[in-house]
Each structure stands twice: as C-alpha cells, then as structure tokens.
Amino acid sequence: MLLCDIGNTSYHFCNENREYKESVKSFDPSSVKEKVYYICVNKALHVKLHSLSNWIDLSEYIDKKKYYQTMGIDRIFAVEAINEGVIIDAGSAVTVDVVKNNEFVGGFIYPGIQAMRKTYENISPALAYSFNFECDLDIMPKNSQDAISYGYLKTLYSEVMSHNLPVILTGGDALEFKKIFRDAKVDEKLIFNSMKKIILQNEDRLC
Numbered sequence: 232m233l234l235c236d237i238g239n240t241s242y243h244f245c246n247e248n249r250e251y252k253e254s255v256k257s258f259d260p261s262s263v264k265e266k267v268y269y270i271c272v273n274k275a276l277h278v279k280l281h282s283l284s285n286w287i288d289l290s291e292y293i294d295k296k297k298y299y300q301t302m303g304i305d306r307i308f309a310v311e312a313i314n315e316g317v318i319i320d321a322g323s324a325v326t327v328d329v330v331k332n333n334e335f336v337g338g339f340i341y342p343g344i345q346a347m348r349k350t351y352e353n354i355s356p357a358l359a360y361s362f363n364f365e366c367d368l369d370i371m372p373k374n375s376q377d378a379i380s381y382g383y384l385k386t387l388y389s390e391v392m393s394h395n396l397p398v399i400l401t402g403g404d405a406l407e408f409k410k411i412f413r414d415a416k417v418d419e420k421l422i423f424n425s426m427k428k429i430i431l432q433n434e435d436r437l438c
C-alpha cells in the first residue's frame with residue numbers, strides 16, 4: 232500500500248517499509264500510476280491532487296469535530312496516533328501538539344529550522360550561522376552561534392518540557408531536535424501508522 236504525507240517542502244512516501252521523499256517544487260504527482268492514499272497541507276496542490284483519481288485524500292475519513300476548522304491535517308493525523316504525549320513534527324514548520332487521556336489539549340506552531348535560520352540571516356550577515364543543537368540550554372550563551380541557537384531552541388524546549396509528558400519526535404528534522412529532547416521517542420512513521428489505522432477503520436468505504 233502506497234501512502235503519502237505532503238507538507239510544504241516534501242512529498243513523503245511510504246510503500247510497505249520503504250520510505251522516500253520528493254520535492255514539492257519539482258515532483259509531478261501524475262507520474263504515480265498506482266493507488267496512493269495521502270494527506271496534504273499544501274493548499275496549492277489540492278486542486279491537482281483531487282483531479283487524479285488514483286490519489287485518495289484520507290482527510291475525508293477523519294472525525295474532524297474534535298479539531299478546529301483550520302488545523303493542519305498532518306497535525307490531526309499525528310494526534311490521532313497517540314493517547315498521551317507531546318508530538319513535535321519538525322518540518323517546514325515545527326508543530327507541537329499536546330494529547331492527554333486520548334484528548335487533543337491544543338498545540339502551537341513554531342518556525343522550522345530553515346525558516347528560522349533564514350530569518351536570522353535576513354536580519355544581518357552577523358547572524359548567518361547554522362543552529363548548534365549541542366548548545367547547553369542551561370547556560371547563558373557567550374558566543375554568536377549559541378546566542379541564536381539558544382534564542383531559537385530554549386523557548387521551544389522549556390514549553391514542551393513544561394507539560395511533563397512523553398515527547399514524540401517526527402518530521403524531516405526529528406533527529407536534529409532529538410539532540411535537545413534527549414528522552415524523546417523518534418517515530419518517523421507516526422503519521423503513516425495513523426494513516427494505516429484510518430484506512431483499516433474505513434476499508435469498507437475505501438474500495
């Protein structure tokens with residue numbers, strides 16, 4: 232079964248156990264001839280995907296009453312996958328969603344690594360550093376690279392840890408954030424497993 236999670240940077244495919252990515256900028260979805268179950272947060276692609284009969288939008292098979300109307304479908308599928316924890320989906324944006332006793336408590340959206348690095352760089356060339364994910368968030372920075380790394384990472388780290396819940400990391404940058412959320416579980420297949428659960432629950436409707 233071919234699954235696809237489409238974000239603002241990548242088509243993230245999973246075929247049985249093979250995972251691969253294609254760029255949103257260059258990939259042509261009509262090149263896929265087999266049936267593919269997908270979710271998509273990329274509004275620009277919605278019309279094209281809905282015109283392809285072999286691309287099946289799983290967002291139509293989820294009970295959206297538990298979520299707010301404009302919530303990203305990637306976040307909804309991630310939340311549906313767990314009963315308790317804080318999910319960090321680190322991609323173009325970093326989304327953080329809190330689930331307690333199988334209930335969606337709420338969540339927030341934080342700039343992704345590339346977006347934030349460009350923001351600092353656009354302020355001044357003096358801030359053109361990659362983020363140091365090894366920087367000690369318990370010590371006030373005394374160099375420029377840690378000054379922007381701490382500025383970007385400490386707020387996110389403190390907020391996530393304040394919930395005292397298990398942390399689950401997913402998304403293209405999960406392994407970077409694992410360096411600061413050391414006790415987190417990295418689950419690159421979180422959303423794909425959630426998609427499989429929804430397909431199984433709706434197999435009579437999904438021919």
Ligand SMILES: Nc1ncnc2c1ncn2[C@@H]1O[C@H](COP(=O)(O)OP(=O)(O)O)[C@@H](O)[C@H]1O
Binds near residue numbers: 237241321324343402
């Ligand atoms: N222009 C870009 N914007 C955002 N992320 C980018 C960009 N170029 C490369 N990346 C990398 O691509 C990955 C995006 O993560 P991914 O989860 O695939 O994105 P999304 O789900 O938002 O499409 C990250 O590792 C990020 O660092």
Ligand SMILES: CC(C)(COP(=O)(O)O)[C@@H](O)C(=O)NCCC(=O)O
Binds near residue numbers: 237322
């Ligand atoms: C925040 C997102 C852009 C994240 O998408 P991604 O990082 O996977 O490209 C996506 O969840 C989205 O479009 N959300 C809509 C706004 C909201 O969730 O409130």
Ligand SMILES: [K+]
Binds near residue numbers: 320324325326
């Ligand atoms: K994301």
